[in-house]
Structure formats: structure tokens, C-alpha cells
Amino acid sequence: MGVNRSDDDGDDELESLFETKKARGIFIYRVFAVSLFVAICFVYAYRFNQILTGEGTTRWTWLGLVAAELWFGLYWVLGQAFRWNLVFRNTFKNKLSQRYEESKLPEVDMFVCTADPDIEPPIMVINTVLSLMAYDYPSHKLSVYLSDDAASDLTFYALLEASLFAKHWLPFCKRFKLEQPSPAAYFHNHTLLTSSPPNAHEFKNIKKLYHDMKKRIEDQTKLGRISREERSKHSEFSQWDSYSSRRDHDTILQIILHKKDPLSSKDEDGNYLPTLVYLAREKRPQHRHNFKAGAMNSLLRVSSVISNAKIVLNVDCDMYSNSSESVRDALCFLMDEEKGHEIGFVQFPQKFDNIIKHDIYGSTLLSLIDVEMSGADGYDGPLYIGTCCFHRRDALSGMKFSVGYKNDLLKSDDQRDNSIEVNLQELEVKSKALASCTYEENTLWGKEMGVIYGSLVEDVMTGLCIHLKGWKSVYYSPPRKAFYGVAPTTLLQALVQHKRWAEGELQILLSKNSPAFYGHGRINLALQMGYSYFNCWAITSLSKLYYSIIPSLYLLRGIPLFPKMSSLWFIPFAYVIVGESVHCLLEFVLFGGTIQGWWNDLRMVLYKGTSSYLFALIDNISKLFGLPDSPFTVTAKTMEEDVSERYEKQVMEFGADSPLFTVLATLALLNLFCLLGILKELVIGEDWFGTCEKMSLQILLCGFLVLINIPIYQGLFLRKDKGRLPSSLAIKSTTLALSTCIVFYMLKE
């Protein structure tokens, strides 16, 4: 979909720092959506007519079918909110520079969260940190905070190393105007990335420094602890003396680089480096730590004492910055004189650099990241998705927006620098207290202030609360991707991640901030619908399951559940199926996907829908009965070699015995048996044409489910590698599917 200028920026009197363009072709989409809606109504009319004429099958089957279809329809309507009004943004960084250069630019605090050095390797984490430190922005106005929920001395060691390497890396980035500020990514692909490349000698030098550092870190990582020799070099390691486990330790806080320590905080050219802080908040087994949300709130408090920038960038430890300009891009929105003061946060897309060509696990999240977020932007309400997001500290801290709110970013203030005489040790002691695990008791933290607790998608919950308090948000997808992260690379990881998301989304629907209920009158209707659309992921599992089981089973009994081909009622069904498929395919391809990628994505929509979402629903329900909360399962960012090989070859990775797979395999087999059953019927039966005519839609649905499940059949029966489905699972699911089919068939008589 292309774009053209809208007129809502007026006549440019105020020389806005950004512009908003409506998607081209949106009118065509709306006409299509209306026509699809009409077709859906006809489907309902058909079902209604069935009651009147007394046609149809057993009452329960029929009721289930109607319920599923009603839900599909309603859910589709909710989804339209974020497709109705797509907009795209554009920034004018030149204007920003002309108006606010250097002394007037605000400070920015940047938060990186990590939680486990085994699956989030320290070298990856510090690449993220370095990429943020190297923004094309006055370095002394930047502060980077690393929160380490594992309190790992390895990660700390890596960060110390990074602070030394930064002294060479930042000047190198500035000298050669690198657009790519992550060293790992730069050395991987350096030729493409700058207009004024360094000469061979300079390049070799910096590369050697990086590789030496990498080797030192990896040596320690292999050792599993910090060697005595390295430990003796840095007194800071004494903070680990009282450490007993990840879940039981004091606050460990170290200001590694700070202007107040001029000797060690300047780069090789004599310029100040960004402030750099390591934080492992206090953890005790008897205190909830609230996962990443808790980490973020500790960071918010600690940073408020150390640098207290008015803008806060949050990234996951795997999301390195891929563009040196993102801070300035974000400022074009937040500092816009006319509209900036209303904007609570600027969200950039999450992009992934480990996705293979046809994206077998649908990790690009194309419809979410590229379409629905832009749709949400049309209503000034893109969601906060946890990473790659610039927040206004006021909004994130829980302040309500009011019409009189003054954009304090516009006041020039270079004030804090020399005014207060700070002693770094005092600063550390003071901020440590803010990261204690009892600090939040009887406060509004996590309820009204900071990142909000109570959902496994604390990010969406927090963004929602910011919207509920009257702030707007912006989605900005720059031509050069702003951030790259690591997407799940096995089916199980992807499904577990989606289970966490779906569970968290449903928690939001059921929370006191529920967009569907509490949101009424507080956020606009489209946002209410769009948020609810995401919140209801888990619920969609029921209708998806119903549709992928019941119609196929009825094939075995030869009972049609849909109109036959010669009936006029066939038309609306066909229109909905063809229309929606073509629309999805077009959308996918127009936004940069491939046809095979679309097919893979469709498979993942089905897999997520029938397994992740189902378990998310079950877990939510069992919580109502007092069972414990699900934990935040951190996604692995590394792969074993054979897994990686299969990933490159686009072979689906199972390899484990998980209930998620049992559900998928059973469904796949059930549909296979049903299809075989009807094929047999067609071959030996007398009236094959009549059967086809009568059962066409059911055969089509079942055939589609079989085709899309081919990787599962291969994983169950044909593959020999370690990534196949375990035989125990094959036996379990075959027995389940076969007995269901047999029982269902026998009950016919």
C-alpha cells in the first residue's frame, strides 16, 4: 500500500517536525470490508433460516457452529478498528537540528533489560548497550542503564569490558558516521554501511579490539565464572560476596561511567562518554519481583536519582539499535511545538535480523507490526510493545495528561551538569535503596505509577494505562530499520511466547483497566475495539478448535454442515473464504512478505490459535480457581548447531514432548483420517458427484487443514533427525485422533 499526503498538517505555519500520511488505497479496503460484512450477515441469515426450516444437524453441533461463527464475525469486526485508518509518519530531523541543536537537546535515559546469561549471552547484551551508547547525539546527554535480573557477574564483567571498548568504538562511529552502531552487526556486514569508510588500518584496529574483548568475555563465559585474575582487577566484584542465588541477593549497583569521574569516563578523543550503570535489583524468595515490569520500575527510580532524563528509551537486551538517528526521530514527535506535548510515547517497530526467507514461524508478525500498529496509529494509539519505545518520563511515571500540560522538553536546560556537587559513592548508596525489594510496598508503583503489574504483557498494559490517562502515542517506522532483535527459532519457543502473550492479553481484558469496560469514554471506540481484539486472542482458540474438529468429523458421517454448492447460500460462504484469503495474501505481499511466507504465517495463525491460545485460556481459568500465576518464560536467543542448520533449511523444529505439540499433532491426524474417510467414500460410493456437491465446503476445509499440516506428518512419521516429533507423542496423538474418529463414526448408527 502506498501513501499520499493528507491535509491534516494544515498549512505548515508552525513547521511541524513531523508529518502524517494516510495510506493510499484505504478507500478500496473499506469498500471491501463493508462487502465482507454484508456477506457475514448473509451467513448468519443462512443459519437463522436453518432454524426456521428445521434443517440442520443435531442441536448441539448446530449451536456450536453458530456460536463459532458469531464469534468469528464479531472478532473480525473488532479487528477492523486497526485496519480502517492506516497512517504513516515522517520526521524532519533537519528542522529539529536547526531549532534545537546541541545545548537545547534534552537528555535521554536508555534502559536495557536482561534476565539470564545462559540464553541471553553477555556479548549480545553489550552489543545492544554499545549500539545505544553510539547514537548520533551528544554523548554526555545519554545514560544507559542495564538491568540484570540474573545478577550475573559475567554480564557485569562484559559491561565493564564494553565501557572500555566504548572509548574507541564511539569515536570510531562518529568519525566515520556509521549508521550501524552495533559492533557485532557492523563487523558482520561493514562494507554496506557507511558513505565514508575507514581505511584498512583503522578498520583492522577496531575490529581487533572488538574481537579481543569478545574473546575475553567468551572465555569467562565458558569458564562459567569470573577467573580470580580478572576478579582481582576490579574491586566491584566484591558486591557478589553476599550473593546466594538469582532469586536471593542484595541490590548490586555500579555506576561504571559518569561525568563526575572525568578520568575514566572520556573516550580516546577526550569527549565524555554516556553515563553507564549496572543494576541488579534486590531479590528475595518471599517477595514477588514482577519480572521485567519490576525491573523497569527499579530502573525508573534509580535513573531518576542519577540522570533523571525526561525521555526514557526501553529496549530488550537482544534489540540492538540499527540506526544512529532514532533518538532524533523520536524527538521530532516529542518536541513538536504543536502536538508534541500530548504524545506520551513513540513506538518503533520490532524487527528481527534472524528471520529466514519464508519465515517459517511467522516471526515477522507482519500483520501486527506492519499493519495493525499503523492502524492503531490512525487513532493516535499504537500500543507500547515493550521494546524500541521512547517514553516521556512523566507519562510513564503515571502522570495524567491535562490540557495545560507544558512540554518541558522545549525549555532549554543544560542545568544539572555542574550545579550539584555529587559524590558518586553517595549517589550509588542513594539509588541502591530505591531498588530494594520492599521499596514498593504500600506505594502506587506497578498500580498507578511506572510499568503496571498484573499481566504477562506488562508492556501493552502499561501503554493502555498511559492512553487511559489521556496521552496519545505515535508509531514510527523509519526507512532504515531502527532496531533489530532476535525472534524465536523453534516452534516450541514461538508457541510458548505466544502463549505468554495471549495469557497476558486476557489478563488485561479481565483487569480493572479493561479496555472493553473501563476504557469506555476514556479512550476512543476504535482503540477500545483494537485493544479488545488483541485481548481476546486466547478466546479465539475455542472457535478455531471447533472449526478444525467438528466439520471434519461430520464428513465421516456424511452430514453436511454448510450449504451445498448449488444453493444460493453457498455464495456468502464462498465470498467470505475467498475474499478474506485474497485480502490476507495481498496484504502480506504488499507489506513485503512472500507467498510462501504467507502460507507459513497462516499455519502459525492456526497453530497459535489452537495450542498457545488454548493453554493461555486454560491457565487463565485455572488462576480463577486459585492456581499459581504462570511465570514469564524468557525466550532463548541462542541455538544449538543442528537446530540452527534445520532452521536455515526451513525445516520445522519440534524435538520436544510438549502438550502444545500433542494438541497440534492430534488435530492434524484427526483431519487426515477424516479426509481419508471421505476420499474412500468418494471412490467406492455411487454418487461421488452428489457427495462432493453436498459436502464441498467441509471437504475444502478438511483438505486445507491437511495440506497446511504437512510439516507435522513429516515430523511424526517421515523424519529421522533430532528435531522430529518424539515417537511417544506420535503414539499418543495417533491413538487419540483415531479413537475420536472411530467413536464418532460408530455413534452414527
Ligand SMILES: O=c1ccn([C@@H]2O[C@H](COP(=O)(O)OP(=O)(O)O[C@H]3O[C@H](CO)[C@@H](O)[C@H](O)[C@H]3O)[C@@H](O)[C@H]2O)c(=O)[nH]1
Ligand atoms: O524476569 C524477567 C523476564 C524478562 N526480562 C527481560 O524482558 C525482555 C523480553 O523477554 P523475552 O523473553 O525476549 O520476551 P519476548 O516475548 O521476546 O518479549 C516481548 O514481550 C514481552 C512481554 O511478554 C515484553 O516484555 C518484551 O518487551 C517484548 O519484546 C528481555 O530483555 C528479558 O531479559 C527481564 O528483565 N526480567
Ligand SMILES: [Mn+2]
Ligand atoms: Mn525477545
